Each structure stands twice: as C-alpha cells, then as structure tokens.
Amino acid sequence: MNAKTKKSTLIAYLINFVGIILLFLAFTGVFKSNLLGSKTTYIMGICTTACYTIIMVASLNILVGIMGEFSLGHAGFMSVGAYASAIVTGALASAGLPNILLFVIALLVGGVASAITGVLVGIPALRLKGDYLAIVTVAFAEIIRVAFCNFQITGGGRTMSGIAKLSNFYWCFWVTVICITIMYMFVRSRFGRTVKAIREDYIAASASGVNVTFYKVFTFTFSAFFAGVAGAMYAHYMTAMIPTNFNFNYSAELLTEVIIGGTGSFTGSIIGAAFLSALPEAMRQFSIYRMLAYSIVLVLVMIFKPGGIFGTYEFSLTRVLKKLAGGELFKGKKKGGAVHE
Amino acid sequence: MSKEPVLKAQHLGITFGGLKAVDDFCLEIGESELVGLIGPNGAGKTTVFNLLTGVYQPTEGSYYLCGQKMNGKKTHQVVAAGIARTFQNIRLFKKLTVLENVKVAMNMYMHYSLFSSIFRLPGYWKEEISIEEKAYELLDIVHLRDKADFIAENLPYGQQRRLEIARALATGMKLLLLDEPAAGMNPTETAELLDIINVIRDKFHISVLLIEHDMSLVMKICERIQVIDYGVTIASGKPEEIANNPRVIEAYLGKDEEEVAL
Amino acid sequence: MQLALFIQSVINGLNQGAIYALIALGYTMVYGIIRMINFAHGDFIMVGAYTLFYTIPLMINAGMPAWLAVIAAIVVCVVVGITVEIVAYRPVRGQGSMTALITALAMSLFLENLAMVLFGANPKSVTAVFNLPTVTFLGATLQTKYLLTFGIGAFMMVALQLFVKKTKMGKAMRAVPQDKEASTLMGINVNKIITTTFAIGSGLAAVAALMYCSTYPRCTTDMGSMMGLKAFIAAVLGGIGSIPGAMVGGLVVGLVEIFVKVYIAPGWYEAITYGLLIVVLLVKPTGILGKNVGEKV
Numbered sequence: 001m002n003a004k005t006k007k008s009t010l011i012a013y014l015i016n017f018v019g020i021i022l023l024f025l026a027f028t029g030v031f032k033s034n035l036l037g038s039k040t041t042y043i044m045g046i047c048t049t050a051c052y053t054i055i056m057v058a059s060l061n062i063l064v065g066i067m068g069e070f071s072l073g074h075a076g077f078m079s080v081g082a083y084a085s086a087i088v089t090g091a092l093a094s095a096g097l098p099n100i101l102l103f104v105i106a107l108l109v110g111g112v113a114s115a116i117t118g119v120l121v122g123i124p125a126l127r128l129k130g131d132y133l134a135i136v137t138v139a140f141a142e143i144i145r146v147a148f149c150n151f152q153i154t155g156g157g158r159t160m161s162g163i164a165k166l167s168n169f170y171w172c173f174w175v176t177v178i179c180i181t182i183m184y185m186f187v188r189s190r191f192g193r194t195v196k197a198i199r200e201d202y203i204a205a206s207a208s209g210v211n212v213t214f215y216k217v218f219t220f221t222f223s224a225f226f227a228g229v230a231g232a233m234y235a236h237y238m239t240a241m242i243p244t245n246f247n248f249n250y251s252a253e254l255l256t257e258v259i260i261g262g263t264g265s266f267t268g269s270i271i272g273a274a275f276l277s278a279l280p281e282a283m284r285q286f287s288i289y290r291m292l293a294y295s296i297v298l299v300l301v302m303i304f305k306p307g308g309i310f311g312t313y314e315f316s317l318t319r320v321l322k323k324l325a326g327g328e329l330f331k332g333k334k335k336g337g338a339v340h341e
Numbered sequence: 342m343s344k345e346p347v348l349k350a351q352h353l354g355i356t357f358g359g360l361k362a363v364d365d366f367c368l369e370i371g372e373s374e375l376v377g378l379i380g381p382n383g384a385g386k387t388t389v390f391n392l393l394t395g396v397y398q399p400t401e402g403s404y405y406l407c408g409q410k411m412n413g414k415k416t417h418q419v420v421a422a423g424i425a426r427t428f429q430n431i432r433l434f435k436k437l438t439v440l441e442n443v444k445v446a447m448n449m450y451m452h453y454s455l456f457s458s459i460f461r462l463p464g465y466w467k468e469e470i471s472i473e474e475k476a477y478e479l480l481d482i483v484h485l486r487d488k489a490d491f492i493a494e495n496l497p498y499g500q501q502r503r504l505e506i507a508r509a510l511a512t513g514m515k516l517l518l519l520d521e522p523a524a525g526m527n528p529t530e531t532a533e534l535l536d537i538i539n540v541i542r543d544k545f546h547i548s549v550l551l552i553e554h555d556m557s558l559v560m561k562i563c564e565r566i567q568v569i570d571y572g573v574t575i576a577s578g579k580p581e582e583i584a585n586n587p588r589v590i591e592a593y594l595g596k597d598e599e600e601v602a603l
Numbered sequence: 604m605q606l607a608l609f610i611q612s613v614i615n616g617l618n619q620g621a622i623y624a625l626i627a628l629g630y631t632m633v634y635g636i637i638r639m640i641n642f643a644h645g646d647f648i649m650v651g652a653y654t655l656f657y658t659i660p661l662m663i664n665a666g667m668p669a670w671l672a673v674i675a676a677i678v679v680c681v682v683v684g685i686t687v688e689i690v691a692y693r694p695v696r697g698q699g700s701m702t703a704l705i706t707a708l709a710m711s712l713f714l715e716n717l718a719m720v721l722f723g724a725n726p727k728s729v730t731a732v733f734n735l736p737t738v739t740f741l742g743a744t745l746q747t748k749y750l751l752t753f754g755i756g757a758f759m760m761v762a763l764q765l766f767v768k769k770t771k772m773g774k775a776m777r778a779v780p781q782d783k784e785a786s787t788l789m790g791i792n793v794n795k796i797i798t799t800t801f802a803i804g805s806g807l808a809a810v811a812a813l814m815y816c817s818t819y820p821r822c823t824t825d826m827g828s829m830m831g832l833k834a835f836i837a838a839v840l841g842g843i844g845s846i847p848g849a850m851v852g853g854l855v856v857g858l859v860e861i862f863v864k865v866y867i868a869p870g871w872y873e874a875i876t877y878g879l880l881i882v883v884l885l886v887k888p889t890g891i892l893g894k895n896v897g898e899k900v
C-alpha cells in the first residue's frame with residue numbers, strides 16, 4: 001500500500017460501486033417491468049432468499065476460510081438474530097413507525113443480539129480447536145435451539161408466526177451489499193491479515209505480538225453479528241419460524257456451501273450461495289436429491305480441489321474492464337480489486 | 342552508569358511432571374550485548390527461550406526486562422514489552438506473502454479501528470502506507486526486498502530463516518532470541534547471516550541471545566557464552582574460556598571439529 | 604413412591620447409557636487409531652437399524668430367532684464402513700484434520716440423504732427382537748432385555764480391550780497413531796489396520812443398532828446424527844480413545860439425561876447433556892479416563 005496503489009484502489013472501489021448500482025437497476029428494471037409476468041413475485045422471493053443466504057455463507061466463510069476454524073453452529077446465531085428481531089418488531093408493532101425504520105431496527109437488534117451471543121459462546125469455545133471446536137459449536141447451537149423451544153416468548157417449541165413482512169428484495173439487496181462490503185473491508189485490513197496469520201500459525205502469531213484470544217473472539221463475534229442480521233432478514237421474510245428451522249442440518253448445509261464455493265473467496269461464497277438458494281426452488285421435485293448431490297460434490301471437492309471451486313479467486317470488475325480496455329486504463333501496481341456483486 | 346540490564350534472569354526453572362527441564366538458570370544481558378546459549382541437543386535451550394517468551398510459565402525464579410518483571414505475562418504481552426524470538430523449526434505464516442508476514446508483527450503499532458477500516462478513513466491509509474514503508478526497510482536488511490510479494494512457503498529455506506528474523510525485528514524488540522538461525526545453512530548463507538546480525542546490532546542497538554550448534558559462528562560472534570546441559574548451567578564466560586573449559590569439552594565441545602551446522 | 608421413581612430412573616439411565624456406550628465404543632476405536640472423529644458413525648447405526656427393519660421379519664418367517672438378523676446388519680454395516688473408508692477417507696488421509704472432518708460430515712449427509720431417497724421420510728417400526736419378561740423390583744419395572752443391553756455392552760468393552768491390549772493386531776493398531784511412518788517401517792500394513800478398525804467400528808454400530816431398536820423400535824433417517832452426537836459426548840466425557848472410557852462416559856450421559864428429564868426439567872435435558880460436553884472439554888478435555896498430550900513449540 002503506497003500513495004500510488006491507494007489511488008488505484010479508490011478508483012477500483014468507485015468502479016465496483018457503479019457496477020453494483022447498474023446491477024440494482026437491472027434487477028429493478030426486470031421486476032418492475034413485469035418482464036417475468038406471473039413469476040415475478042416468485043423470482044423476487046428467490047432473490048430475497050439468496051440475499052440472506054449470501055450473508056450467512058460469507059460470514060461463515062470469514063470463520064472457516066479466513067480464521068481457519070470450524071463452526072457447525074452458525075444456524076444458532078441466525079436463530080438468535082431471527083427471534084430477537086421478531087420479538088422487538090412485535091413489541092413495536094403498534095408504535096406506528098415507518099416500515100423502513102422498523103426494518104433497520106430489526107436488522108440491528110438481530111445483529112447485536114447475535115454478536116452478544118457470539119462473545120459469550122466464543123470466549124469459552126475458542127479455547128478449543130479443530131474437531132473439538134466443531135463439536136462445541138454444535139453443542140452451543142443445540143442449547144440455543146432447546147432454549148428457544150422452552151421459552152414462551154419464542155413460541156415454546158411451536159411455530160412463531162405473525163412476524164411483520166418487512167423484507168422486500170430492494171432493501172435486502174442493499175443490506176447484502178453493505179454486509180459484504182463491511183466483511184470485505186475487514187478482510188483487507190490489519191484485522192484480516194492478523195486473523196489469517198493466526199490461521200496459519202497461532203504460536204508464531206502470538207510470538208509476533210498478536211493477542212490471539214482477542215482476535216479469535218473478535219472475529220467470531222463479527223461473524224455472528226452478520227448471521228444475526230441474516231436471521232432478522234429471514235424472520236421478516238418468512239413471517240413464521242420454528243426453532244428446528246435452525247438445526248444442525250442447516251448449519252451443515254451452510255458449511256458445505258462455504259467449502260464447495262471456496263474457503264477464503266467472497267466470489268465463491270456469493271455465487272455458491274446464490275446458486276444454491278435458487279437451486280432448491282428450481283429443483284422442487286428433486287429436493288431430496290439436493291443434499292445427496294451436495295454431499296457427493298463435497299466429497300469430490302475434498303478429494304480433488306480442497307480449496308473449493310473458487311479457491312481464493314476473487315472476481316474483479318476492475319480487472320475485467322482493464323482487459324476490455326486493453327490494459328491501458330491504469331498505471332501502477334496491479335491489484336485484484338474489490339468484489340463485484 | 343547504573344542502568345538495568347536488558348535481561349536479568351534469576352534462578353529461572355521449570356519442572357514438567359517430575360522432570361526438571363531447566364534448573365536455576367541465571368543470566369544477565371546488557372544493551373547491545375550478544376550472548377550465546379549452547380549445549381547438547383535436548384539440554385533445555387529452547388525451553389529457556391519458551392520460558393523467556395511466556396510460552397511456559399516458570400515454576401521457580403523470575404526474570405526482568407529492563408527492570409520490569411515478566412513472570413506471568415502471556416506471550417503477546419512479553420513481545421509487546423520487548424522480547425522477540427525466532428523458532429528452531431521455522432514458523433512462518435506460510436500462505437501469506439513475505440511482506441504480509443512482516444506486517445503482521447507490526448500490528449501492535451497499528452491503531453486504526455474496525456470502523457476506520459470499514460469506511461476507509463484517512464487513519465487507515467496513513468497507517469497502512471507507513472507500515473509498508475517500514476516493512477520494506479526491514480526486508481532490505483535481510484536482503485528480501487525483491488521477494489516481498491512471494492508466498493512465504495515458496496521461499497528457499499535460507500530465505501525463510503531470514504524472513505523469520507525480519508518478522509521478529511518488526512516487533513521492535515529490545516532483546517532478540519534467535520533459535521538456531523544458521524541451522525541447515527551452507528557457509529555462504531551463514532556468512533550472510535553473520536552480516537545481518539552485525540547490521541542489526543549496529544543499527545538497532547538490541548541485545549541478542551543466540552542458540553546455535555555451529556561453533557564457528559558462535560565463537561566468531563558471541564561476546565559471552567553460557568553452556569547448559571540437562572537443564573543445568575555448567576559454564577559461563579568469554580568464548581576462549583568456554584573453549585578451554587574441561588567440563589564443557591566433556592559435555593559438548595569435545596566434538597568441535599565434527600560439529601557442523603545441521 | 605419416591606424410591607420406585609429413583610430406581611426406575613437408575614434402570615432407565617443405565618439402559619440408555621449402555622446404548623450410548625455401545626455407540627461410543629465405535630467412535631473411540633476409530634479416533635484412537637486414526638485420530639479422526641468419524642461424523643458418519645451415527646449414520647452407520649442408522650444403516651444397521653434399517654437393515655434390521657428388513658431382515659428381522661425375514662428371520663422370523665424363516666423360523667429363526669429374530670436377533671440373528673444382527674448378523675445381516677453387521678455384514679451390511681461392515682461393508683458400508685469399509686466402502687466409506689476406502690472411497691472417501693483414504694484419499695484425503697494426511698491432508699489435515701479439517702479436510703477429514705468435512706469429508707466425514709459429507710459422508711454423514713450422504714448416508715442420511717441416501718436413506719431418505721431409498722426409504723422415505725416416514726419412520727419405520729422395527730419388529731420386536733427380544734420377547735423377554737418384565738420384572739418388578741421395589742416398585743420399579745425392569746425389562747430384562749435391558750440386562751441384555753448392559754451385558755452386551757460390558758462384553759464388547761472387555762473383548763475390545765483384550766483385543767487391543769493382547770493381540771498382535773491390537774498392538775499394531777496402537778502403534779499406528781503413534782507414528783504412521785515408523786509403523787510402516789516395522790512391517791505394519793497401515794491401510795489394512797485402518798480398514799480393519801473401521802470394520803470393527805462399523806460392526807459395533809450394527810450391534811448398537813440392535814440394542815437401540817430393542818428399546819426404541821423405530822428408525823428414521825436422522826436417528827444417526829443426534830445419537831451420534833450424544834454418543835460422541837459420551838466418548839469425550841470418558842476419554843476419547845479409551846475403551847473403558849467409552850463405557851464410563853456412556854453410562855454417565857445416560858444417567859444424567861434420565862435424571863434431568865425426571866427430576867429437574869424435562870424440556871431441558873438435552874441442553875444439559877450438551878452443557879456437560881462443553882464443561883468437560885473446557886475443564887478436562889482428555890475426559891475422565893484420558894491422558895494428556897501437549898503440543899511441542
């Protein structure tokens with residue numbers, strides 16, 4: 001990072017922002033013009049599902065790909081965000097607040113509740129590593145599920161319904177963009193660098209002055225926050241939920257998507273999540289074959305391409321434009337630019 | 342001038358389940374001094390390093406860095422206070438670049454917040470640019486500037502060792518612990534290493550404690566040598582004294598001619 | 604009344620515990636040799652249970668004792684276990700525990716979803732295997748088939764322990780996790796040992812399925828993962844890698860579950876089990892009977 005690369009990086013950010021706006025306009029155009037006819041609401045629904053799935057997969061990728069540790073309890077954090085936000089918006093229902101404000105409150109409440117849970121879980125859990133950490137995350141997620149099944153305020157084990165439908169695609173799109181951007185900025189900073197060092201060798205990191213425990217818990221909490229935001233989005237889209245929606249199977253599915261997409265690649269997480277949330281809908285009659293296919297693909301990926309399909313590759317709009325313009329657009333150090341949504 | 346020695350270890354010891362790995366270890370190192378720590382394999386030298394860097398907590402004794410008591414501090418706190426080390430079996434951040442390896446060790450001097458990094462505030466750019474400059478300077482000292490963007494695990498062995506030194510330097514330590522820095526190096530690389538160590542001492546005025554098996558290096562560069570065997574200090578003094586000490590020769594140096602860097 | 608409830612809880616707890624112990628034995632054997640948590644172990648039990656579902660009626664129609672169906676279950680489970688090992692685990696051996704964990708998870712998902720495709724989502728009722736009398740005892744009922752479960756568990760534990768400690772193959776099995784390369788140099792066929800370990804573990808799963816189905820005569824495609832997790836907790840509690848530990852751990856988990864369900868809070872008993880795991884892993888990760896292995900710096 002020097003003055004020259006700072007300039008080209010800022011230009012790259014601008015290019016990506018423009019690209020995202022164009023994408024949003026494209027989506028808006030397709031949906032508002034009723035191009036898809038009667039299927040519009042259905043497709044919009046899939047896109048909304050893709051939004052929170054993308055956030056879930058990307059936030060899990062920060063733990064698995066960047067920090068190099070397992071979590072098989074990510075769905076637990078999502079459920080905390082979902083229920084906390086639903087309870088709050090339920091309480092505020094009669095306050096007459098505009099929907100957008102209610103939505104933002106829901107997301108923040110979900111994120112913060114989940115983050116607090118993240119700290120509480122992370123401090124003990126992150127003393128363990130590898131297999132044991134994975135099991136402990138399952139244990140914590142299950143405890144959360146059992147708790148929600150026992151509290152009356154969360155439905156006491158039955159469906160909690162009547163949640164306000166606040167999540168529409170247009171808002172969710174921008175929330176997703178914001179979340180991914182924040183995660184990306186985290187990774188491309190001293191935080192991401194330090195966490196990657198911990199992943200590579202925590203003893204050496206410690207010997208380089210890094211407070212390993214702090215960074216691990218911090219990253220864990222950071223990841224949990226976004227799971228909570230995704231949970232809030234989910235709750236206010238589905239309008240009804242039950243604790244078993246957030247069970248071990250869902251956590252395992254998320255982990256599968258992270259691995260297949262590529263640990264350490266936002267591009268992989270986004271495409272993987274988008275593709276895989278569209279897939280169940282497209283393959284409705286084949287849904288029982290879906291997880292079967294996932295698991296086979298996962299084994300194949302593990303054997304032949306352990307880094308995942310995308311590995312650490314990141315799509316770069318800047319790179320694409322440079323190629324199209326014959327590479328003369330920018331001087332200075334070439335850098336893989338920011339992620340294009 | 343009565344100044345506190347950089348390192349003062351007093352009766353430092355550690356027992357592992359009945360086995361006394363290090364017993365009554367005493368050592369004082371002054372500013373810019375270069376002291377060697379030698380002994381047969383398994384003597385406890387790396388254990389001493391682990392004690393001094395908070396990896397193990399001593400079961401007896403204490404040690405001070407510039408007068409400040411270090412007992413009980415965790416590794417990263419010891420490093421922040423000013424003791425850095427390299428490892429016997431190189432521990433680099435394998436998949437990170439050479440430059441990133443060094444930058445990680447400078448994290449404690451960076452203060453921009455997560456907020457700052459999310460919104461790419463001026464603080465972020467300023468610190469990142471400044472750290473990069475300093476990192477390049479350190480790479481210059483170990484002659485690795487042109488390899489800055491290489492992935493660490495792709496470097497040849499000798500360069501990896503030098504990178505580890507650069508990374509340790511990046512912590513801004515007052516005392517540098519080098520654990521067999523010349524292990525596996527050929528004579529050319531060893532000579533280069535000697536140069537680097539001399540440059541470090543001249544430029545940074547840091548004290549160095551060096552574990553080595555390469556006796557020619559030890560004799561050439563150390564001002565003082567401490568010898569331990571089975572966790573116990575058996576001799577301490579100037580290189581010539583040590584070379585002629587019968588107890589040392591008996592335990593270790595007797596194989597001087599055959600002793601070659603691993 | 605109180606005494607009867609207490610005794611009943613002890614009986615149920617020990618029975619539940621013995622079932623967990625049988626499952627835990629499989630986990631601990633594999634972990635002890637390969638240092639890998641076979642996430643799919645619980646699903647091997649599911650495979651065994653479905654096999655029993657189909658073969659018990661066959662046995663009964665053929666006029667044979669129903670429990671002989673366990674032989675078919677053992678054969679099927681062993682075949683599945685060996686196949687999983689060769690096809691999925693062996694290619695990724697040595698690539699780090701993360702890869703091993705994910706592959707195991709993938710196999711678990713594969714088996715569960717394959718079962719879903721083959722057998723459908725509806726639970727299946729397994730025909731009763733043992734028609735043994737029920738005994739009343741100080742106000743509590745003891746189904747004597749519980750004694751069978753317990754007895755088989757204890758027998759398996761002793762047999763395995765003797766096998767591992769006394770036989771040549773057992774010694775080879777203990778050598779492999781210590782140092783794979785040295786083992787090979789000593790003439791040990793590491794692949795064969797590992798495959799045999801999986802075979803034994805899977806066989807144990809089939810027996811565990813039998814005893815599980817005699818108490819809870821129902822099989823579903825997801826019975827494996829939750830059972831597997833609880834049994835894993837048992838194995839860790841007792842000391843992962845320790846055969847007697849699996850027994851101890853299993854009984855503790857079984858008793859804790861039943862007692863919490865009966866006396867403390869019925870809706871929370873699962874949480875207590877998981878909480879127990881967390882506490883054990885944080886306080887004494889090597890478990891009740893396990894040994895400590897540090898990390899070299």
